[in-house]
Structure formats: C-alpha cells, structure tokens
Amino acid sequence: MVIDERKLIETVFAPLAAGAPGAFGLRDDAALLPVFDNEDHVVTVDTLVEGVHFRSHDPADTIGRKALRVNVSDLTAKGADPFAWFLSLALPATTPKGWVEDFAAGLAEDQARYGLDLYGGDTVVSPGVVIISVTMVGRCPAGTSVRRFDGQSGDLIYVSGTIGDGALGLLVDDTARMAGLKAADRRMLNRKYLLPDPPVKLAMVLRSYGRAAMDISDGLVNDLGLMCATSGIGARVEIDAIPLSGPARAALAAQDCGLPDLLAGGDDYQVLAAVPRDRASAFEEAARRVGVAVSRIGRFTAKSAGVGFFDGEGEAIDLPKSTFRHFG
Amino acid sequence: MVIDERKLIETVFAPLAAGAPGAFGLRDDAALLPVFDNEDHVVTVDTLVEGVHFRSHDPADTIGRKALRVNVSDLTAKGADPFAWFLSLALPATTPKGWVEDFAAGLAEDQARYGLDLYGGDTVVSPGVVIISVTMVGRCPAGTSVRRFDGQSGDLIYVSGTIGDGALGLLVDDTARMAGLKAADRRMLNRKYLLPDPPVKLAMVLRSYGRAAMDISDGLVNDLGLMCATSGIGARVEIDAIPLSGPARAALAAQDCGLPDLLAGGDDYQVLAAVPRDRASAFEEAARRVGVAVSRIGRFTAKSAGVGFFDGEGEAIDLPKSTFRHFG
16 A cells, blocks of 8 residues: 555544544644633643554554543543544555554544544654554643642552553463463453553542542553652552452462562553542542542652552562563 | 663753743643633644655754754744644664754754743654654634635735755755755755754734745645645746745756756745735735745636646746655
C-alpha cells in the first residue's frame, strides 16, 4: 500500500472530527480549540511505539483505543474531563489499508465512550515502526485540577481499581509461566493489558477531595516513588491492603507470579491519590457514588522514612522499582 | 548512550519550561494551559521524520529550530500568535548525548525568538529514526483567525517573502546541478532550507484584512491548489509577479533550475493569502508597517476556470504539483 495522506484524512480521520466545529472537518492546517469560561485546560502528551508500548500483533483497533486511554488516564488523574485530542501518526509505507481502518474504528469507538473529538494532527511515513503520539486536552473548573507533587506527610494513599492485572495480561501471553491460569482468567488479564479502563468518573472526586494524584502507568512501586520524590515525602504501604483481582490472587497463590510482577509491572492505568485524612471519608463516599472502587493502601510519611512496603507482620518487603524498563 | 528519560527531562527539557508556570517544571504528567479572556486558541501539529523532512547530517540545533518554525508558520498563517508547545520526541537509543544537547540549544534559541514556552511532552525510544512531533498553541482575539477554505472568487492572491529558496537550498546540497551558483548564494539558500523564517508579524495583518490563508510548505502550486479546492474556487497566477530572491533569479537565468523547482519544491514556509479587493491596499500598508514583504501574484477566479499559471505573454505554463513527494 502506498498511503495517500489526503485520502487517509478525508476517508478515515475526518469522520472522527465530525463532532468538533473547531476541527473544520480537518480541511484546515490548524484547529480552533474551544475555551470555556472559568475553566482550565489540562494537556497531556503520550506516545506509543510499536514493540515498546504495544506489540506488532496486537489488534489494530485496541492499539488505537489504548493510545486514547493512556491519555484519558493521565487527565483523569489530574481531575480533568478529556474532550479534545490531536493525533500524530507515523506509519510504515507498507501498512495495510485494513490496519488503518481497524485502528480508526477503535478510535471511533473510544471517542464515543469518552466524549472525545479529534481536532487535528499529522500523518507521516515512518521508515521504522508505527509510532502514535496523542496530545489530549481536558477541562475542569478553574483552579481545581490536582498535581503529582502536592502530597503531604500524613495524607492517606489511595488507589483505584485493582493493581497488576495489566502486567499479568502481558505475562500470560508471553510466557508459559502462568500455565495454571484458567482460560477465562487469562482472557480477562490479557484484555486488561490491551484495553486499560481508566476510572474517568474519579476526576470530579479528585478535584473536590484529592490533594495530589497521578495515574499508575509504570507500576505502583515506581509511580508512588515518583509522587514521593516530587512531593518531598515518604510513604508506608500495607501490601495486604493493595487491591488485587481474583485472577491475580489466584496466580499469586499458585506462585505463577510474584509481588514484583504485580506491583512493578506497569500498564495499570489506575489512579494513585494522596487524600488528606479529614477528607478521606468524603472522598470514599464520593467515589462510591460515581461507582469507582478505591482502596486505602497506606499513608504518606516524612521524607526521611523513605518509601516502604510492609507485609501483615509489619516486615518490610524489598521490591524492584520496575520489572520492565521501557524507555518513556 | 542509554538515554535516561528522567534525566533528559530534568537537565535538557525542564529549562525550556522554566517560563511557563502551567508547565510545573515538567514535574507533572500534564500541564495547565493558560486560557485568555476573549481569545481563541489555535492548535497545530507538525511532525518531522529523519530522512523525510530533515536529513541525518543536518545540524541538530537547526533540526530543533525547524521543528518549531514549521509549526510557527502554520499558526502565523492562521492569524495566531504562538505561545505554547508540546514535544513528542522519538529517539534511537544510540543517539549521542551531544546531539540531544544541540537539539535543545536550538529549541531554546527559537523559544526566545518566538516567545514560546515548552509545556510538556513525551520522550520515547525509536527503533528507527528520529521523529519529532510538535503540538503548538497560538492565541488571537476571539473570532479573528483565518481559515484555508474561505477564499472567494475575485479575491487577490498574495504571498509573503520569496518563493523557492528552501527548495533550492535542498538542491544545492544534493546535486551538482547548480554548480554555477556563488558560494555565498549557496550558503544563503541552504540556510533558508535549514531555517525557514515564517513572517510572524503578518499574523496580526491577516486577522484584520485576510479572508483566507495558509502557509506554503509543499510548494506554491500544490498549496494554492489546496486553497482553491477547499474554497471551491479557481486561481490565475502571473508568474512574473511571483517574488524570487536574487540567487533564485540567478539560478533560473543560468538554467541551473527550472520554474518547477521553485514553485513546486516545497519548504517555503511563507504565507499564501486571499485578500478581498477592497481591503488590498490596507493589507499592503499594514504589512509594510510590520516590515513583512508581500507580493500580489494574481487573483482567485471561479472554480470552472481552474488553477492556472501564466507567463508575461499570457501563455499558460504547465507545472507539476510537486517535484518531491514526501508523504505528509
């Protein structure tokens, strides 16, 4: 296939921009981004590289959806509601037309799911692999978004959803290590790897009750370390309080995987939040109202205490920061 | 070199974000983009690929500067003043540290030149070549930006600067065709290829007097064709009125290059504008006041007349749409 950029824009990408007046049907070189009274714009950029952030054989539609979801995840954790995005797509000239169509079908599906519109972008030829860069814009009432570096000693540590499923979803496919897993569990974990499910409704809860937040994309150990480092604090996590899915518990019990796989594997796309103690019950109640599971897993401490993970006997557990070092 | 993303951000990129409070020193995953009362945000994305949009041996500092300038060029042509940008950088793991430092030094220089601040981005490993994607945001009074597709039959056609120098700058380096050129002219043309010089001050003139505008990045023939196609009009260009630089005229006279090289070669990064006849003198006067050279090269016509280029005798000249088909 020789990719014709103009045709690609007209037939594949322009339909994704149909709901955005400021995108002008992608007939211009630049977009008019809506600005809302008394609201802030929160912007994030996340880039996925074939062979690093997704596998060549992953279904094209889930690759597109994941490219959106990792950015939705970033904005959710900032307390912002995503509404606009821009795509820079580097495609090998040999990319089959069907791949691009499936990729776009996935984008369309998740645009509807998350209330997003494509506002613009650029498509270029890649002499190497597929590289997908998404710039996404979210909105929130002025002054209400939360940062990564504002955690304080004494705040409680919360995470959303369950931890480690995405990392296991990658493992079940790539190794025979977890042969004991039921087929249904295997599929569920793999699905979580392919299609993270960021808790978008937690955004409004975070802006009311969160002190600091970030999404967990590189593993809980690494990202908690980042929040502590940038906030100038320490943390004490009770490992037994970390929420695990049924399949993850089963794999752990069967010694098919270890804690490092779950807590340092990456691809969670859940929220890590610092919540002041006196807002904790309101935070939990608000999360329950919007239907997002949150778990209190420990508390932030003075920086001097470091970042520690403790078992039920109060013993410190040594965990690597990451079991998989992808660059970026 | 094994590139450490965090170190790269702290030492190389964070200084570029120092002037932007909403970038938080790149210590967060997302930025707060300023919103201005009664102003629009105009956003563009342009991606440069090594070997396609720049050459591997181009100086790293000019590659960075060009990545900014092609986006500045897009916004200028929309009547917007650029102020914020986001970088997605895909780098081979073997990229020398010095290359990245030179690249960033170029970015710093042009940030100062254009009043830009880095607000965020992502750095990833590229298994192939360097790919640089920039998302840039400009501002203008609400409702004043100009589109590509609003040209009308009867409007006058204007271009800024001179046409064809960038394309010749690529030719002088790559072929022996233009051996007759003086060394100084050769350097000047090459410089124009490496470092386009978008007429930023024309933005305010366009929002007052322009009806439609776009930047010329893929050659005058191609881009005028695009403006006509999207506006549903035709055009009649007087070739003798197209502004050429001294070196371009010399190369043309010596038959070292032909009109197609100049008019369909690309890399101009000048403005193409449709100006209503009754605003033409005000447009010219305003351009003069801000020190941007503009030339009237013809007029837009009914769509049925097509897009034609005519010589001094009124003969139609056949020109290819492009002498160089890069994809994107």
